[in-house]
Amino acid sequence: MDTQQLTQICQDLNIPFHQHFSEIGSTNDVAIGWVNQDYPQYSLALAGAQTKGRGRYDRRWITIPGASIAMSFIVHPHGAEREKLGLFPLLSGLAVCAALETAASLPASVKWPNDILLAGKKTAGILVESIWQGDQLKGLVVGIGINILPESIPRDLELLFPATCVQDHTELNVDPLTIIQEIIRSFKSLRVDFTSPSFIDHYTQNLAYLNQPVELQTGPDKTETGTLHGIHPDGSLLLKSPDGAIKKFPIGDLRLRPQT
Ligand code: BTN
Numbered sequence: 001m002d003t004q005q006l007t008q009i010c011q012d013l014n015i016p017f018h019q020h021f022s023e024i025g026s027t028n029d030v031a032i033g034w035v036n037q038d039y040p041q042y043s044l045a046l047a048g049a050q051t052k053g054r055g056r057y058d059r060r061w062i063t064i065p066g067a068s069i070a071m072s073f074i075v076h077p078h079g080a081e082r083e084k085l086g087l088f089p090l091l092s093g094l095a096v097c098a099a100l101e102t103a104a105s106l107p108a109s110v111k112w113p114n115d116i117l118l119a120g121k122k123t124a125g126i127l128v129e130s131i132w133q134g135d136q137l138k139g140l141v142v143g144i145g146i147n148i149l150p151e152s153i154p155r156d157l158e159l160l161f162p163a164t165c166v167q168d169h170t171e172l173n174v175d176p177l178t179i180i181q182e183i184i185r186s187f188k189s190l191r192v193d194f195t196s197p198s199f200i201d202h203y204t205q206n207l208a209y210l211n212q213p214v215e216l217q218t219g220p221d222k223t224e225t226g227t228l229h230g231i232h233p234d235g236s237l238l239l240k241s242p243d244g245a246i247k248k249f250p251i252g253d254l255r256l257r258p259q260t
Contacts, residue, residue, distance in 0.1 A: 001048065002177065009181045010044065013188070015073075018044040023065075025052035027072035028127060028143035034074060035131045035139040041076045042184065053145065055125050057253065059160070061145050067152035067165075069124075069176050072143040073184065080195045082137065086235040086250065089113045089128045090203050091194045092142050092187065096124050097206050099182035104170050109208040112228075112237050112254050116146075117208050121164035123147050144183065148176055161255065200231050207231065209256055214239070216252040224249065225257060 001020050010018045017039060024030060027045040029052070034043050047070040053061035063070040077085060093114030100108040100116070100123075108124075109117045116124035124146040131138040147153050147165035154163070166174050193199065204210065209228045216224045216239060226239035229246055236248045 015042045016040040021047045023049040031072040031141040044073045046071050062154040064152045067149035069146040075140040092126045095187035098186035103178045103182045111208045118169045121162040213257040215257045218252045
């Protein structure tokens with residue numbers, strides 16, 4: 001990690017505080033601790049390796065030293081944003097897509113809500129966590145893990161969903177710090193009007209599987225099937241059943257339905 005370059009990036013982006021750990025349990029846990037200590041918005045935790053990296057549904061997330069990005073930053077939602085907390089995972093996904101486009105000229109797509117795909121395989125995952133004190137929101141933590149080099153692709157992740165890494169899709173030498181910089185830059189710029197209806201249109205332009213047959217796991221033993229119809233203004237997934245009815249799902253694990 002080039003600490004000088006990192007400090008320069010943080011200065012340019014008005015990131016008030018950052019810390020890089022060569023190894024840590026989970027950058028999300030670090031940032032959650034910071035939220036509880038009232039650290040300012042966009043405080044940024046980075047790690048070379050994580051020993052307890054977490055994904056959605058409490059899955060393990062592997063971070064290989066020197067081969068992956070593991071980053072978490074704090075967000076303090078304000079005003080209208082507090083009514084639309086469910087859109088922050090989508091905003092984060094779109095920011096990672098935009099960053100891969102800008103920093104590596106790669107056309108990434110988002111598998112709802114925020115898995116990032118390159119050529120249909122997962123290259124990044126995002127875990128947005130909210131921290132509450134009673135019924136008061138203290139803040140959000142946006143945690144992002146990206147597979148950069150081939151050694152970052154864990155075998156057990158591949159079993160859940162096919163995985164890939166950024167460097168396998170470009171001849172250019174990918175600079176992780178430039179990707180981190182572009183993620184935060186895009187997040188900030190998309191955030192300006194992400195509560196407006198046009199945000200959903202923008203997100204949908206980057207959405208994987210639109211109008212394709214999919215299945216959505218909504219519980220340990222519960223799977224819904226249908227065609228991916230679109231995204232509701234609150235960020236939920238819209239599925240069209242075979243009878244034409246449109247159903248809305250706020251959470252779930254999505255995959256393309258194999259054709260028989
Ligand atoms: C997923 O795909 O299920 C989400 C994975 C999120 C992983 C990132 S790595 C940085 C941050 N720290 C964590 O423990 N998790 C997130």
